[in-house]
Structures are given as structure tokens and as C-alpha cells.
Amino acid sequence: MLTHRHEPPLDPKVLEEAAEWLMRLSESELSDTERAEWECWKVSSPERDRAWNRAQLLQSKLGGLPATLAMSTLDRPSHPDRRRALGKLALLLAAVPTGWGTWKLAQQQQWSADYRTAVGESRELSLADGSRITLNTDSAIDVLFDTRQRLVRLREGEILVQTAPDTAALARPFRVDTGQGRMQALGTQFIVRELQARTHLAVLDGAVRVELAQSTQQAPLIVAAGQRTDFSSHDIGQLTPTDRNASAWTQGMLVVDKMRLADFVSELARYRRGFLRCDPAIAGLRISGAFPVSDTQRTLNMLVQTYPILVSGHLSGYWVTLSPA
Template sequence: MNAAIDPAILQEAAGWLVRLQSETLSVADRAAFDRWRARSAAHEAAWQRVEAMLRGFGQVPPRLGGQALRQADRAARRQALRALAGLLVLGPAAWMGARELPWREWRADLRTATGEQRRVALADGTELVLNTGSAVDVDYSPTQRVLWLRGGEILLTTGRDPAPVHRPFVVQTAQGSLRALGTRFLVREEGGRVRVAVFDGAVQVQPARTDSGLVLAAGEQTVFTAREAAAPVAADGAAASWVDGMLAARNWRLADLVDELARYRRGVLRCDPAVAGLRVSGAFPLNDIDASLRLLEKTLPVRVSRMTPLWTTVGPRAAVTN
């Protein structure tokens, strides 16, 4: 049974996990950890949940990839702690579905935390914008320009390469590669598939496990897996609105909007199935998710309830009785 544990204690447990994996603790520190664990049954239960989570991540190297943690900078470790705390609150079912935790992202060349966005000018003049919870490795050589999307979402505007010899510009993902043909385009990793939308120029899409690819022209988008790419459809012109700090929704299901807003917020943000099918249109600020939730309450028959600071639900508004 997944008994409820105070999220504050789970947050402390996540902090101890990161410290134990990434720092050389003194004897006094170890004693402090033992005292914390013995403080109450809830503290012990929180640590037991940590250990259960680690067992669930069987493919993670021993000591939770400790070498990577020791080399990670403070921002990356804060991101890790937030991710761990969120998983501890969610419980075992979420751990098994979250095997793409930021273990591999901690050492990425460029990364963003939850709710953070980052704009970077690359050496060839390419502009790269990383959305929330994203990670990219940059691999430029005399013969090629490769960006490895390790997770999340990016918007690229390729520059005019100053190198004397032409170097193709490629975005590599686990599902395949994207070759830019002088362009502005968006790439989003969605679990076992990748979404790409082209706003200027063209992009050649090549799934990893087939010889059949396609070329997307400006105004087109597709999703692809390692085995196939879907037929192109019209690109959503508002798909990159996040670059300006807004989420533009046009006749979206409320459940889809809440899922998208959840990417920018710590903890759990969920939609009650009773209101999941409500349709929503509007522009929602991404730098203030609480303001976006208040806007939903004003425009739809919904109520935002908070069980804890880390658990928020958008549900039906209670009926008024006389």
C-alpha cells in the first residue's frame, strides 16, 4: 500500500538522497542522517520509499550514477532534487513510468530546470532556445554540426555557418535524425516519439530504423518514431508561443492544457476526469502557473484545489445549493 507521507518529509528524504550520492559526508553528517531517519515512523517510511524507488530504477548505475552526481553543478543537482521529490510524492506507479529521469541530462552541455527557459547563441550563429526541463549536447567538428536532444523541447534558428567547408546541421534524437536545410524549426521529445514543426526553410526527417524518410517544408509538422514518420500535416503556428512566455491554446481539451501547464510546475498538477473534456481557448502565462489556473477558474466551471503545495487538481466547481 502506498501510504500518505507528508510531502515536506519526502522533500527532506530527496535532499538526503542527493547528499548521500553526491557528497563526501563526515561521520557527524552520517549520524545526522541516522537521527533524521529515526525521528519518526513517517521519516523511516519516507526513506523506505526512496529505497523502493532506487530498486525500481534497476538500470541506473550503482549509487545512482554517483560519479555523474559528483560532477554535476548546483543547478543540475537542484533540478535532480526537485525531480526526485516529485517522484517520491507520486509513488511507485510513477517511478516505473519515469525511467527517463535526468540521470543522463545532468551532464548535458546545456539544460534547463522545470519552469526554466534558456536562449543560447551557438558558435556558428545558430540560435537555440531550450524549453522547460530540456537537455542538449553540442557536438561541432570540422565536418559536421550535431545537437543531441537528450530530452524536452527546443526551438532552432540555424545560422550561416562561417566554416570554409560545408557542415550539415543535424539534430539527433533516440528515434532518428533531423537535417536542417536552412531553417527555423521546433523539436519536442514525447516519450517514444518526436514531434517536429518547421516554420521556415525545410527539414529532412530520418527515423532511425528505416530508410524511408521525408522532407518537411515550412508550415508542416510530423511526429515520428524510430520505425516511421507520420504524413505531414499543417504546423500549429502557436506551437512555439512558449518562447514568449505564453501557452496559446485553441479549442484544446482541458486535460491536455493542464498536462502542458504541468511541465512548468513543480510537483503534481492533474485534471479530474469529470472536467477533462471541457474545451479551452486562450493565452496562458507560463512564468506564473497559478495565474493560469486562476484564469481557468474564471472562464470555466472548474475549481483548483490543493491537497498540498506539491499536489494540485483542477476539478469540477461545486454546485451552489440554497
């Protein structure tokens, strides 16, 4: 069984080469000359051999390329759509064996949801009862109002919730569900984000009652305004003060104060397509300031102008690395 858990990351140029060969093989039969060139490429270096092993594993998972990456009609190598498709394919190769399953699941969750946003997009909704929901980048929710409750199901991503008093006679509770538990609003404005099998909750106004999905021993927790916590389906983390800039994303900004560059890059990556990587040599560099998430390239330019950072791009901008200047 192939595994990449302990292997160093592959050179993006090699991944792009593997993506190109995989796409060419999926489009048509290679000539004898092309096939000989391909065979020579595969064995020319250990990195290329690793990259092609990933390509084979990805192909076995997919049973062929997904339709969105099958670019057989774009026979010009410089065609921008083909370049974008190669970038996406190279990113999948970088993430094998988990990348395809994660990408496919995210697509299914996004496109079957009642409301969704694309990467880099935000959206504000007004619900039937007057409550408002703001979806952050790459987020998806379902909304179910019935005679018993007002329910929002967060499938993926992050939302800001501002509840309104129920106009129905029964005064139905307003609840937000994630895979880890249920939050009931108590006259509230709050932020919910699902990340790495944990739900992150920050209460801006009022209070929120948290009930875990699978714990029968953990009593429900009331989180008051100015507090935040995170929880899994079995345990609730400590209460800490809410970051005063927690809702800055609703204004299109990422506001940080002495944040590690590695953590900053992880946050910024949510707002752009592709792969954004931080060299471990500068991972601990502390970043402060207000940065626009609607223009991530401008944010990267701001970092270069302010800090000893060099930004280099590959795969038509799909793969970007921050390294020491």
C-alpha cells in the same frame, strides 16, 4: 512483485503521511511510542497500507533516500525546506515503481549535458556559426561542431532552432539528433520536441530532412515550412499543418484554441514542479486563450475565473488537482 498499473491513485494526504514516516525512519531511531504509532498507522486503512508498500519499494530501489531529500539537519516540521523535501518524496511515492528510475535518468541527462534548463526556465543560445537555439522548460542538449557537421543532440525536452549559413569552407550540414532519428536543416527555423519515445517536428521556415534511426526501408522525408509530423525510430507519422501558436512558448505563453482541459493540464505541468492533475469529470472541458507559463499559479487563477473549475493544493503546493466547481 508489486504493481500499481490498475490501482486508483492514492490520496495525496496519505502519500504525505507515508513520506513523513519514511523520512523520520531514515533520520533516526524511533522511540517505542513512535514505533507503536507508526505500526498503528500502517494498518489503519488499506490506502495507508498501499502507500507504505510503495515506500518500501522506493527505499529498496534507492538503498536509502537520495542526498537531496535527506533532511536530517532540519528537525523542525515546519521548516520550508523540509516541507519541499516531503513534497518531492511524496511525488516519488505516487510514481513508484517507475518514478525513481525516470527521475534519476532525467537528472543524469540534464546535469551531464552541455546546455540545460530547469523546470519553468527557458534559455536562448548563440552558437559558434551564428545559429540560435532556444531551450524550453526542462530541456537538455549537447552541441558538437567538427569538420564534417554541425550537430545538436536533444537529450530531453524541446528546442527552437534557427540555423545560419555555415561560415566554414566546407559548408557543413546542420543536424539535430534525437533517440528516434536525425533531422537535417535545409535553411530553416523549426521546433523539435521529444515526447514518449517519439520526436515531434514542426517546421516554421525552410525545410527539414528526416531520417529514422533504425529503419532501413523508410526513405528520408522532407518536411516543408508550415508542416509538422512525429516519428519513432521505425515509422514517421502523417504530415499535418503546423500550429500557428507552436512557438508561443518562446514568448513565455501557452496559447490554445479549444484544447481539452486534460491536454492543457499536461502541457502546463511541464512548467511547474510537482504534480498537476485533472479530475476525469472535467477532462473534456475545452480551453481557449493565452496563458503565461512563467507564472503557472496565475494561469490556474485565470482558469478558475473563466471556467467552472476548482483548484485545490496539497503537499505545500506540490500536488494540485483541478476538479469541477
